[in-house]
Amino acid sequence: xxxxRANLGYIxxxxxxxxxGVILLIDPDRFxxxxxxxxxxxxLVAGVVCVIRYFITSPELAAMEKNLAIGLLCLIAGALFVFxxxxxxxxxxxxxxxxxIVGAMKFQQGIDRLRxxxxxxxxxxxxxxxxxxxxxxxxxxxxxxxxxxxRVVAIALIxxxxxxxxxxxxxxxxxxxxxSGPPLGQVPERFTKGGGAAASAAPDxxxxxxxxxxxxPAAPAPYTPEDMKPVSPDEKK
Numbered sequence: 001x002x003x004x005r006a007n008l009g010y011i012x013x014x015x016x017x018x019x020x021g022v023i024l025l026i027d028p029d030r031f032x033x034x035x036x037x038x039x040x041x042x043x044l045v046a047g048v049v050c051v052i053r054y055f056i057t058s059p060e061l062a063a064m065e066k067n068l069a070i071g072l073l074c075l076i077a078g079a080l081f082v083f084x085x086x087x088x089x090x091x092x093x094x095x096x097x098x099x100x101i102v103g104a105m106k107f108q109q110g111i112d113r114l115r116x117x118x119x120x121x122x123x124x125x126x127x128x129x130x131x132x133x134x135x136x137x138x139x140x141x142x143x144x145x146x147x148x149x150x151r152v153v154a155i156a157l158i159x160x161x162x163x164x165x166x167x168x169x170x171x172x173x174x175x176x177x178x179x180s181g182p183p184l185g186q187v188p189e190r191f192t193k194g195g196g197a198a199a200s201a202a203p204d205x206x207x208x209x210x211x212x213x214x215x216x217p218a219a220p221a222p223y224t225p226e227d228m229k230p231v232s233p234d235e236k237k
Contacts, residue, residue, distance in 0.1 A: 021156070024151075028153075036081050036082075040079070041078065043075070044078035045078075050071030053071075092138055095153055096139040097135070099134060099156060103131030104128070104132070106124055123163060127160065127167065130156075130159055137152060
């Protein structure tokens with residue numbers, strides 16, 4: 001249950017990715033226009049907020065924050081997204097670049113799981129290879145049709161979400177991988193104070209104290225009656 005709570009955010013992200021892929025596969029044109037309109041609206045609001053903040057702050061702080069320039073850029077980009085969203089078929093290529101980066105990172109993650117002898121490592125590698133292949137297809141654009149390209153993106157989202165969920169579920173079933181010795185950063189019990197009844201009853205022979213007689217200082221010789229005799233002035237000379 002603790003592992004499930006730890007991966008809950010990632011599971012929700014996979015489910016959202018799966019839902020977006022299904023909707024995009026059903027009606028790619030309307031969905032992309034709706035997404036672009038929503039992004040444009042957010043950029044317009046952010047641009048207005050930045051411009052207003054520029055004029056209500058002190059000149060020194062406004063010069064440092066550059067809110068006027070950021071606000072103008074957000075307003076222009078938001079207006080293009082809202083009113084001329086047909087100008088952005090290249091968003092598929094942006095997604096292709098992002099998918100290429102994610103695929104490379106997942107491939108290393110799968111190889112890391114293999115080197116750590118973790119189970120189901122091949123699911124991560126398969127996910128990475130599919131992401132890399134689809135990203136290359138998106139960037140090369142052999143279809144020459146925007147709707148077909150968006151459908152490829154939708155299929156990529158669905159496949160990625162399903163494989164990510166499979167990797168999470170198999171990882172939860174496998175549980176933590178066994179390791180030898182104490183966990184990293186944990187002090188062995190025999191080095192701690194009062195390390196258990198067994199440690200106090202049977203001390204480790206490798207850590208027995210070694211007597212070193214040569215290192216001990218020699219005890220002073222005891223005084224004798226001859227040492228207590230008074231010394232005459234002639235003997236001091």
